Amino acid sequence: MKLPGVSEFSWRDVATEARLLLIGIPVFLWTMIPIYHMFLFAISPKDDAFSGKLWPDHPTLHNFTIVFKQQHYFLRDFYIQFWNSTVIAVSVGVLTLVIATCAAFAISRLKVPGGRTVLNLALFTYFIPAAFLAVPMYRTMGNYGLLNNHWSLILAMVTIASPYAIWVLKQASDKLPVELDEAAVMDGATTLQIFRLVYLPLMMPSLVAIGTYAVLLAWNEYLYAFLLLSNDREITLPVALGNFLAADDSPWELLMTTGFIYALPPAAVYYAFRRYMVGGLTAGAVKS
Amino acid sequence: MAITLSGDQALPGPPLSSRLTPAQVWGIVLLAPYLLVFLAFVVYPVCYGLWLARAPENYVALYHDPIFARAAINTLIFLVVGINIKMLIALFLSGFFAVQRPWIKWLSVIFILPWAVPSIPTILSVRFMLNPEWGVINHLIFSFTGDDGPNWLNDPTVALSMAIGVHIWKSLPFWTLILITGRLAISHDLFEAAEVDGASWWQKFRYITWPSMQTLYVTCTLLSMIWTLGDFNSVYLLTGGGPADLTHVLATLGIRYLRLDQLSLAMASIVCAMPFVLPLVYFMMKRLSR
Numbered sequence: 001m002k003l004p005g006v007s008e009f010s011w012r013d014v015a016t017e018a019r020l021l022l023i024g025i026p027v028f029l030w031t032m033i034p035i036y037h038m039f040l041f042a043i044s045p046k047d048d049a050f051s052g053k054l055w056p057d058h059p060t061l062h063n064f065t066i067v068f069k070q071q072h073y074f075l076r077d078f079y080i081q082f083w084n085s086t087v088i089a090v091s092v093g094v095l096t097l098v099i100a101t102c103a104a105f106a107i108s109r110l111k112v113p114g115g116r117t118v119l120n121l122a123l124f125t126y127f128i129p130a131a132f133l134a135v136p137m138y139r140t141m142g143n144y145g146l147l148n149n150h151w152s153l154i155l156a157m158v159t160i161a162s163p164y165a166i167w168v169l170k171q172a173s174d175k176l177p178v179e180l181d182e183a184a185v186m187d188g189a190t191t192l193q194i195f196r197l198v199y200l201p202l203m204m205p206s207l208v209a210i211g212t213y214a215v216l217l218a219w220n221e222y223l224y225a226f227l228l229l230s231n232d233r234e235i236t237l238p239v240a241l242g243n244f245l246a247a248d249d250s251p252w253e254l255l256m257t258t259g260f261i262y263a264l265p266p267a268a269v270y271y272a273f274r275r276y277m278v279g280g281l282t283a284g285a286v287k288s
Numbered sequence: 289m290a291i292t293l294s295g296d297q298a299l300p301g302p303p304l305s306s307r308l309t310p311a312q313v314w315g316i317v318l319l320a321p322y323l324l325v326f327l328a329f330v331v332y333p334v335c336y337g338l339w340l341a342r343a344p345e346n347y348v349a350l351y352h353d354p355i356f357a358r359a360a361i362n363t364l365i366f367l368v369v370g371i372n373i374k375m376l377i378a379l380f381l382s383g384f385f386a387v388q389r390p391w392i393k394w395l396s397v398i399f400i401l402p403w404a405v406p407s408i409p410t411i412l413s414v415r416f417m418l419n420p421e422w423g424v425i426n427h428l429i430f431s432f433t434g435d436d437g438p439n440w441l442n443d444p445t446v447a448l449s450m451a452i453g454v455h456i457w458k459s460l461p462f463w464t465l466i467l468i469t470g471r472l473a474i475s476h477d478l479f480e481a482a483e484v485d486g487a488s489w490w491q492k493f494r495y496i497t498w499p500s501m502q503t504l505y506v507t508c509t510l511l512s513m514i515w516t517l518g519d520f521n522s523v524y525l526l527t528g529g530g531p532a533d534l535t536h537v538l539a540t541l542g543i544r545y546l547r548l549d550q551l552s553l554a555m556a557s558i559v560c561a562m563p564f565v566l567p568l569v570y571f572m573m574k575r576l577s578r
Contacts, residue, residue: 023384024395031399034457037424038413052427099325102318112315113308118323123576125330127511127569129518131539132561135546135554136337137329143336144328159329162322167576191314220406223520223543238408242525245412252416259409270404271397278465 038263041256049253063257072254074244077232085219085236085262088150092157092218093211099158100165100210101203105195107166108173109181119170126163131223133160138227152228153236157221161214172206173199209276216266237262341555350556355544359536360560362448366537367513370452374460375509381460382467383497403461411454411525415441418450444534447527451535455522459515463508470504471497507575514568517561 040056041049042063048056065071070078103122107115125133137156138147146152180202184194200207222238229235235243241262244255270277308316350356385396402410417423418440426437441447478496487495520539523529529536529544536544538561545554 020384020387020389020392023381024392027381027384027399028395030457031401031461034410034413034417035401035405037417038409041413041416050422052422052424052431054424099321103322106315106318110311110315110318112312112319115315115319118319118326120573121326122322123573124569125326127514127572128330129514129539129561129565131518131520131542132558132565133330133333133518134520135542135551135558136333136340138546139340139551140329140333140336155325155329159325162325166322191311216404222406222408222525227543227546238406241408241412252422256409256413256416259412263405263409266406267401267404270400274397274400 038256038260041253042260044253046251046253049256063253064261066254067257067261072251074240074251075254075258077240078258080233081235081237081240082262084150084234085238088153088157088225088236089215089219091150091154092161093215095154095158096161096165096214097207097211100162100169101200101207103162103166104169104173105199108170109176109194109199110191119166122163122166124163125159126167130160134223134227137224141228146228148229148231148234150229150234153221153225154218156224156228157214157218160224161217165210165214168210169203169206172203176202205276208273212269212273212277216269219266337555338559340552341559343552346552346556347560349553350560353553355533355536356541356557358534359538359541359557362535363517363537363539363561365448366452366455367516370455371509371512371516373452374456375463375505375512377456378460378463378467378508379501379505381464382471383493385464385468386471400461400465402458407458407521408525410458411521414450414454414457415526441527442531444531447531448523448535451523451526454526455516455519458522459512459519463512466508467501467504470501474500507572510568510572514565514572517565 040054043059043061044053044056045058045060045062048058067075067078070076103118106112107119137159141147141152141156144152146155176199180198181194184198189197220238221236222242225236226239226242229239232240237258241255241259244250244258385392385399417425420426420437420439420442423440425440429435429437438446440450474497479492482492482496518539519537520543523535523537523540524543527535529540533544538557542554542558545551545557
């Protein structure tokens with residue numbers, strides 16, 4: 001028997017640990033290298049960045065100063081682009097939540113006729129490859145007169161986020177006992193009161209997961225943003241980053257610094273809500 | 289609306305509103321926003337796109353465009369090679385991450401990063417690492433061997449492999465996470481019993497883990513195929529389809545035609561993928577809506 005605090009030395013354990021490290025170290029390097037490389041560029045003066053060093057001789061925050069003061073041709077509209085990204089991501093999160101929660105409530109709790117069909121239609125959208133839908137969507141937004149308008153990107157992202165949101169929320173709704181609704185009806189609650197006072201509070205964890213999912217999806221989106229928005233003051237940060245590439249002598253250290261700043265919010269949001277996300281999202285992605 | 293009772297006798301049914309309970313009326317109202325979005329941004333675009341791509345000339349033009357043939361082959365390589373490597377690594381790593389150790393728990397938190405951070409800065413970071421003159425990889429090769437490293441993105445085969453690598457880097461965490469969930473659902477008693485019987489790790493995998501995870505693994509692979517078909521970023525941000533348009537996949541090719549203002553060709557190239565996509569979609573919907 002092992003006593004707590006007393007570790008027995010055994011070659012077998014060492015060998016197991018060594019084998020695990022043999023997997024763990026490459027996994028760590030594989031995951032971190034592109035991210036570290038981005039960070040390295042962000043804290044390097046231009047010369048160090050291009051010399052292939054693994055740590056700069058003179059680490060500096062100068063690149064961040066340039067970005068935050070918008071002191072480069074490519075960064076003229078940094079704040080407005082950051083703001084565009086934020087407004088679009090938050091709008092997509094809110095709209096997706098409203099649309100998907102209503103739909104999931106109707107399908108799962110109200111057993112609306114045709115609900116099953118709507119769910120299947122939503123699943124069908126979920127399975128259309130994103131880049132394939134982008135082609136006709138681009139033209140359609142033109143027909144609706146929404147190109148270069150933030151609404152085009154917001155509506156496109158809501159269209160893409162909703163199917164999965166409805167699917168996950170419907171799964172979560174089905175797990176709530178019917179007795180709750182029945183008891184509320186006995187007490188004379190109207191449908192809307194059940195929705196507001198019984199359903200929404202119980203669904204909170206799933207709603208947080210879905211809201212985060214939609215916000216991150218919109219924040220990180222490149223393809224649709226790049227197709228639907230083009231004016232420098234209308235575009236989101238990822239499109240601005242893509243535009244850096246158009247120049248022959250792209251300021252890579254500034255590109256990486258801006259990229260690093262752009263990547264921070266989603267990473268922070270993800271880690272803040274990780275508990276909800278992992279449970280809620282993986283459960284919905286593939287029902288096992 | 290009429291309810292037919294028998295043969296020629298048709299009675300007018302009661303009006304819709306009286307056959308629906310108030311709850312169901314609310315249900316329809318609450319469902320309406322999604323239906324509107326679906327009609328406006330899925331049904332209409334798809335129908336309109338199909339209508340644009342209807343002319344047979346489009347398909348003839350695609351057939352004669354060498355870039356299309358190359359993109360179709362690249363897509364196939366991307367799917368067959370990329371997804372299988374990715375899913376096998378994910379299956380392997382799901383076993384690694386299921387081991388209970390504090391440092392493995394920490395590693396799993398870090399391991400999620402590629403999935404959590406946006407594609408564009410990280411893929412551009414890889415792109416710079418592969419730069420033949422300034423990239424860190426060729427710097428390292430030079431400092432070890434004294435020779436110049438290869439021009440990674442100039443050879444279409446190498447460039448496509450790198451794009452597959454980027455795709456794996458980005459999406460491996462998600463699939464590993466799903467497969468961990470599947471692994472943790474297997475009853476622990478089975479492994480303990482196998483342990484008592486002196487089973488090797490391979491026997492445990494072969495007779496316990498794999499049979500319980502097989503269905504999940506196949507489903508994940510299929511879903512991953514659909515999503516990989518729609519992966520525009522890995523190729524576009526790393527190679528831009530180049531060199532000489534030889535690394536396009538269908539996702540980037542469609543957008544390339546779109547940028548060249550050839551919308552019907554863009555749609556037609558996507559329609560060509562439909563015979564492969566639709567069976568997958570059908571199968572996935574059947575699996576999920578059981």
